[in-house]
Amino acid sequence: MNLLTSNLETAPIPVWALLLIMLWVLPWKGYAMWLAVKNNQRNWFIALLILNTLAILDIIYIFFVNKKKK
Numbered sequence: 001m002n003l004l005t006s007n008l009e010t011a012p013i014p015v016w017a018l019l020l021i022m023l024w025v026l027p028w029k030g031y032a033m034w035l036a037v038k039n040n041q042r043n044w045f046i047a048l049l050i051l052n053t054l055a056i057l058d059i060i061y062i063f064f065v066n067k068k069k070k
Contacts, residue, residue: 021054024055025052025054028058028062029048029055029058031058031062032059032061032062033045033048033058035061035066039066044061044065048061
């Protein structure tokens with residue numbers, strides 16, 4: 001057993017859970033950031049880039065804030 005294996009086995013969050021979280025967050029974040037750039041909303045882009053909220057902020061932007069601008 002090497003150091004990497006022992007750390008992965010005792011990690012508080014399993015690796016498969018982190019991969020699922022990444023698969024959930026990345027499409028939402030990418031789409032929200034793309035909309036912010038398209039709508040010339042630099043402050044939203046920066047907030048979406050910096051804050052990691054498990055896609056909650058991204059979803060709020062996509063479905064509520066972006067709709068107001070149209």
